[in-house]
Amino acid sequence: MSDRIFFNPGxxxxxINDYQEAVRKGQLWxxxxxxxxxxxxxxxxxxxxxxxxAKDALPESHKSHPNAYEVKKKI
Structure with missing residues (x-):
């Protein structure tokens, strides 16, 4: 998946530094x-x-210069 999406890191x-752990915690959440x-x-x-x-995604033109992230999985 090569979707780029913009978020405020905060x-x-x-x-989480491990992908599988991130998926597990995301599913639990x-x-x-x-x-x-x-x-x-x-x-x-x-x-x-x-x-x-996903609803917290920001448009690329957002004035706070959000960081670009690559979406690895949609849960």
């Missing part, structure tokens, strides 16, 4: 909160995977 639910819009994403310079609510 909006992440979690930052999804089940606990009964939500359908989580994404596992990786920043261009980051070694960690971040979990975000």
């Amino acid at each position: 909006d992440s639910i979690a930052n 999804k089940n606990a909160k009964e939500i359908d819009d989580l994404v596992i994403a990786k920043g261009a310079d980051d070694k960690d995977y971040a979990i975000f609510y």
Whole structure:
């Protein structure tokens, strides 16, 4: 998957350095909160995977210069 999406890093639910662990925690969070819009994403310079609510995505033109992330999995 090569989707690029923009987020404020402070909006992440979690930052985890292992992809499988990020997916597991994302699924647990999804089940606990009964939500359908989580994404596992990786920043261009980051070694960690971040979990975000998809609804928190920002447009590329947002004035706070959000960071670009590559979506690895939609949960």
